[in-house]
Amino acid sequence: MRFMTAGESHGPKLSAIVEGFPANLPIDKERMTSELIKRQGGYGRGRRMQIEKDTFQFGSGIRHGKTLGSPIMIEITNDDFKHWSKIMGSEPLTPEEEESMKRVITKPRPGHADLVGGMKYNMRDLRNILERSSARETASRVAVGALCKELLHALDIRMFSRVNQIGTVKDEGDYSIEERATRPDDSSVRMVSEEKTKEAEQLIDETKKKGDSIGGIVEVIVENPIPGLGSYVHYDRKLDSKIAASIVSINAFKGVEFGIGFMAGETPGSQVQDEILYSEDRGYYRRTNNLGGFEGGMTTGMPVVVKAVMKPIPTLYKPLFSVDINTKEPFKATIERSDACAVPAASVVCEHMVAIEMARAILEKFPHDDFNELEEAVSKYKTRVSEY
Ligand SMILES: Cc1cc2nc3c(=O)[nH]c(=O)nc-3n(C[C@H](O)[C@H](O)[C@H](O)COP(=O)(O)O)c2cc1C
Numbered sequence: 001m002r003f004m005t006a007g008e009s010h011g012p013k014l015s016a017i018v019e020g021f022p023a024n025l026p027i028d029k030e031r032m033t034s035e036l037i038k039r040q041g042g043y044g045r046g047r048r049m050q051i052e053k054d055t056f057q058f059g060s061g062i063r064h065g066k067t068l069g070s071p072i073m074i075e076i077t078n079d080d081f082k083h084w085s086k087i088m089g090s091e092p093l094t095p096e097e098e099e100s101m102k103r104v105i106t107k108p109r110p111g112h113a114d115l116v117g118g119m120k121y122n123m124r125d126l127r128n129i130l131e132r133s134s135a136r137e138t139a140s141r142v143a144v145g146a147l148c149k150e151l152l153h154a155l156d157i158r159m160f161s162r163v164n165q166i167g168t169v170k171d172e173g174d175y176s177i178e179e180r181a182t183r184p185d186d187s188s189v190r191m192v193s194e195e196k197t198k199e200a201e202q203l204i205d206e207t208k209k210k211g212d213s214i215g216g217i218v219e220v221i222v223e224n225p226i227p228g229l230g231s232y233v234h235y236d237r238k239l240d241s242k243i244a245a246s247i248v249s250i251n252a253f254k255g256v257e258f259g260i261g262f263m264a265g266e267t268p269g270s271q272v273q274d275e276i277l278y279s280e281d282r283g284y285y286r287r288t289n290n291l292g293g294f295e296g297g298m299t300t301g302m303p304v305v306v307k308a309v310m311k312p313i314p315t316l317y318k319p320l321f322s323v324d325i326n327t328k329e330p331f332k333a334t335i336e337r338s339d340a341c342a343v344p345a346a347s348v349v350c351e352h353m354v355a356i357e358m359a360r361a362i363l364e365k366f367p368h369d370d371f372n373e374l375e376e377a378v379s380k381y382k383t384r385v386s387e388y
């Protein structure tokens, strides 16, 4: 399964094309839309999210609610484009129009792609960089991830994401998928305890008031994964490494851990490795899940547990030093519309990137022209593994 995304943040549309997805898989479009809406929410988002309403259309690959096996095209309209149609239109501008707009961006933001992108692609209007480097693109990825979640759902693999930390406010309490489902979380911080959620929201408010931004740590859990996805036989087939790359590909994500992660560096081996147990009804299982569901780059069958850190948002109201690319004069950041904290929204993006990698690993392992054929192969494999 391959996919590509296209689209600029303030352009007319975002899109994605997914190729290699099985035929005959029922698709719940409403459920997919709810994932997109979740990504738009989360405490700390800026004004842009009040403008957008991320619904999507299938342009191809689906007929009467089922996949056809042909490339699936997904399109999301940027509602903000109506305010940007001249600035972001595809038609060339007349010199007068260009002059009258005077909207060329020459002041790169520290921490964003502006300066290096401008140098690399030889552009002197940094809008040409920020439009595509914007995390608006993650809407397309969540749409692809939501499609992948339809496949995982049909195979009884369930997953969710949550926020473990915003700045110094931490909440790593246990959370079940059932509890998650009962909480309307579109606009909250998505933490386990309501008290910690409030504390985190207060911190976001205070940070915003100071003109600053704040990052945090999120967690994604996949329950009931098929054991043996990925492989130890070659470096580029290890599923944990693919998940790590996918997470760090998300705008502003700087690190990934599996299970106890970096704590493994300070803990003796006897307390890190997950002891192997066996029972008639469960087959092989582990006493603990310190390694987050991976051994040798393969899923063990225990829940996959991924944690990831997001840096604070680069666009700040508080002035930071930078240099104008035309005058070479130093300046202090100008005020721009921005999120103060996008960690809750980004937890949804992480979840969907993990969904994409899980689905991809399944489609690599099993025959998948037809979903029914895939389901049968998965069931046979699970039986064989349980009898091992
Ligand atoms: C959901 C989400 C929303 C974001 N919103 C903003 C924002 O409003 N302003 C901003 O400057 N950066 C925002 N970012 C982060 C930038 O897109 C990111 O820092 C930038 O693309 C540079 O990439 P890097 O931080 O990975 O180096 C957001 C990231 C995510 C995942």
Ligand SMILES: C=C(O[C@@H]1CC(C(=O)O)=C[C@@H](OP(=O)(O)O)[C@H]1O)C(=O)O
Residues within 6 Å of the ligand: 009, 046, 048, 049, 052, 133, 134, 135, 136, 137, 139, 251, 337, 338, 339
């Ligand atoms: C549009 C989204 O996020 C955007 C990501 C983003 C950035 O620089 O990454 C900057 C902001 O865009 P704008 O400049 O239009 O306010 C965010 O709103 C989105 O998540 O859908």
